[in-house]
Structures are given as C-alpha cells and as structure tokens.
Amino acid sequence: MKxxxxxxxxxxxxxxxxxxxxxxxxxxxxxxxxxxxxGNTLAIxxxxxxxxxxxxxALSQFIYKEQKADYQIGFVQDIGWKMLTPPTLEFxxxxxxxYFMPYAQFGTFNFRDATFxxxxxxxxxxxxxxxLQFNMYGGGLLVxxxxxxxxxxxxxxYFGGGIKANTLSNDPHSYxxxxxxxxxxxxxxxxxxxxxxxx
Numbered sequence: 001m002k003x004x005x006x007x008x009x010x011x012x013x014x015x016x017x018x019x020x021x022x023x024x025x026x027x028x029x030x031x032x033x034x035x036x037x038x039g040n041t042l043a044i045x046x047x048x049x050x051x052x053x054x055x056x057x058a059l060s061q062f063i064y065k066e067q068k069a070d071y072q073i074g075f076v077q078d079i080g081w082k083m084l085t086p087p088t089l090e091f092x093x094x095x096x097x098x099y100f101m102p103y104a105q106f107g108t109f110n111f112r113d114a115t116f117x118x119x120x121x122x123x124x125x126x127x128x129x130x131x132l133q134f135n136m137y138g139g140g141l142l143v144x145x146x147x148x149x150x151x152x153x154x155x156x157x158y159f160g161g162g163i164k165a166n167t168l169s170n171d172p173h174s175y176x177x178x179x180x181x182x183x184x185x186x187x188x189x190x191x192x193x194x195x196x197x198x199x
Contacts, residue, residue: 026152026198033059033194039181040065040072047082047196055082057101059194063182069114069126074182076107080142095148103162106137109182136182138164140190152198159191 026049033043045059056079063074080103089096112131116124140162148154165185 029154029196029198031059031194031196033061033192035193036061039063045078045194052086053084055084056080057082057103061107063109069112069116069128071112072109073111074107074109076105076136076182078103078105080104097146097148099144099146099156101142101144101158102139103142104137104139105162105164106135107182108135109133132168134167136164136166138162138188142190154196154198155194156196157191157193159189161187161189164188 028049029047031045031047033045036043041061041063043059043061045057047055047057049055058080059078061074061076061078063072063076065072080101082099082101084099085097110131110133112128114126114128114131117127118124140160142158142160144156144158146154146156163186166183168183
C-alpha cells in the first residue's frame with residue numbers, strides 16, 4: 001500500500017512538473033487595425049489557430065462618414081486562411097513570425113451626395129444629387145510578418161493584392177468624396193497593420 005501511495009505521489013509530481021515546463025498556448029485572438037480609423041473605418045477581427053501552422057482569420061470593417069448632407073455607410077468582411085511559419089527566435093520576449101494568407105472579401109455600401117438648399121423663408125430643403133447602394137467583392141493573397149510580444153500580445157503588418165469588383169455601373173471616381181479603396185475595380189494592392197490579444 002505504501003508503495004502504491006509513493007508511486008502515485010511520484011507520478012503526480014512528475015505530471016505537475018511537466019505542465020510547468022510546457023508553455024501555455026492560446027488558440028484564439030482578437031485584433032484591431034488602428035490606422036483604418038483615419039479612413040472613418042472601425043476594423044476589428046478574430047483569429048482561431050488550429051495548429052502552429054494554420055489559422056482562420058476574419059476582419060470586419062464598419063465604415064461611417066457624414067459631412068453635412070452627404071454620408072457613406074458600409075460594411076466589409078474579410079476571411080482568410082493563414083499559413084504560418086512558427087517563431088524560431090526570441091529576443092527579450094519578442095518572437096518574429098511570417099505567414100501567407102489567401103483571402104476573400106465582400107461588402108455592401110450606401111452612399112448619398114446631397115446639399116441643403118436655403119430658401120428665402122429661412123428653411124433648408126434637402127437636394128439629393130445621387131443616392132445609391134452597391135456591393136463589392138474580391139480576393140487575393142497577402143504576405144505578412146509579425147511579432148509575438150510576451151505570451152498574450154502580437155502585432156503584424158501585411159501586404160499583397162488581389163482582384164476587386166463591384167456592382168457600380170458608372171465610373172467609380174465620379175462619386176466625389178467616396179474612398180477609392182472601396183469603389184476601385186481591377187487588380188489592386190492591399191496592406192495593413194494590426195494589433196492582437198490572445199486568449
């Protein structure tokens with residue numbers, strides 16, 4: 001009986017020591033693209049790691065801009081399949097990594113170009129020059145590099161490009177004030193910077 005108790009305590013001690021030596025791995029992360037705020041866009045995303053080599057990435061972008069009588073409202077969803085190279089170096093808790101990511105993208109937008117016409121009575125009447133709704137879709141390939149900062153944080157930058165199309169029938173640049181990144185068609189570059197938190 002004493003031998004069994006001793007053996008049980010020994011196995012339990014060995015298991016606890018092994019768990020302490022094994023680094024904790026996080027399979028989920030939330031991310032945020034801060035520079036998109038410059039273009040009146042809130043970009044937040046989620047990633048799930050299936051292994052050290054593969055991850056599913058999603059980035060949702062909410063666009064809102066209003067200026068006097070004009071407005072732009074939109075939603076864009078990016079979905080990508082990340083193929084990662086595992087970190088091989090570590091310097092003061094910072095580990096670099098690289099990845100390739102084919103992605104698909106789709107979005108929907110509402111746009112209004114209008115002015116207020118001031119009447120002699122002092123009242124303002126809305127004059128709509130153009131109002132439309134259109135969809136955008138595309139896909140391509142990105143190459144990225146990032147850094148794990150400690151156990152829970154990372155930052156990454158990526159570049160690449162792909163094909164983009166939309167349902168606009170006119171020249172997209174005729175829509176004055178609308179961000180070219182959403183209305184342009186054809187082969188286009190794509191890049192970005194993201195901050196992430198693992199959990």
